[in-house]
Amino acid sequence: MNYLLARIRDRRCVLSNQAIYESPNTLDSAVPYAPDDSLEEGEWFYLDNFTQREYCLDILRSPVNGTAYAAITDDELGIISFLCAVQNDGLVYFQRVTKTQLLCQKRVVFGDSVRFEENSREIVINSAPDAIYRSTDNRLFFQKLSAITAIFHGIDEIFREATDEETNNFLASDFIVVGESYNSSCVKKPNRKRIALAKEALNSYDAEQKAAVLQSIRDYYPSIINDDDSFKIETDDDLTYLLYGVLQRYYTTADGREKCIASSVRSLQQ
Secondary structure, three states, rough: EEEEEEEOEEEEEEEEEEOOOOOOHHHHHHHEEEOOOOOOOOOEEEEHHHHHOOOOHHOOOOOOOHHHHOOOOHHHHHHHOEEEEEOOOOEEEEEEEEEEEEEEEEEEEEOOOOOEEEEEEEEEOOOOOOOEEEEOOOOOOOHHHHOOOOOOOOHHHHHHOOOHHHHHHHOOOOEEEEOOOHHHHHHHHHHHHHHHHHHHHHHOOOOOHHHHHHHHHHHHHHHEEEEOOOOEEOHHHHHHHHHHHHOOEEEEEOOOOEEOOOOOOOOOOO
């Protein structure tokens, strides 16, 4: 049975016996989520073992019976936060509902007959959902993390910004010398996210790897190197160059002619 549910304060049944979304044919080629990865058109990220995560919704942890939910009422339309479509294909689809998708307006409707509606109330259904859950392998698929944070509260922990303490600790690293006019309050949001990733990366490197990574930054960006081989950070751009290096984003083309920065990275399957 197909069910379309809406999240109000509780759940409400909107429709039954109606499939809303079509399953993308690219789910089987989805890639595990990585904060520094970017998707090609039509690709999806996935999270494994989703029902074991704290931010998983209870509705995904047990079979869904749409008849157990009360029907939605007209006065509840304006407070819908997201839609949940449980379909016969075995997938559960999610779409957040923003104010721009809640329409209340006059319109002319074309079909078997043309009619005018004085006060039409409707929700725009996107061509693709914001998230898809597949129970057979317990995976949640999504394309934009920002689109599902309002559905799965707490999921943004998988891509977080460094705290003030973590930022200060990173800037106090023994390989960094911070300029007098630069401190943690100068670190902008993108670099706070990169610091969180860099912290994990540095913790995963052994001594030899760390030395090689830091040396590669010196090779690619000598302009931020002090006489003692430490890194001088006087601007947020300086910090960006350092963080790109820690995250191993620098590379040289195969012909050796051009040095580049990778906008995202993905490990190759062996």
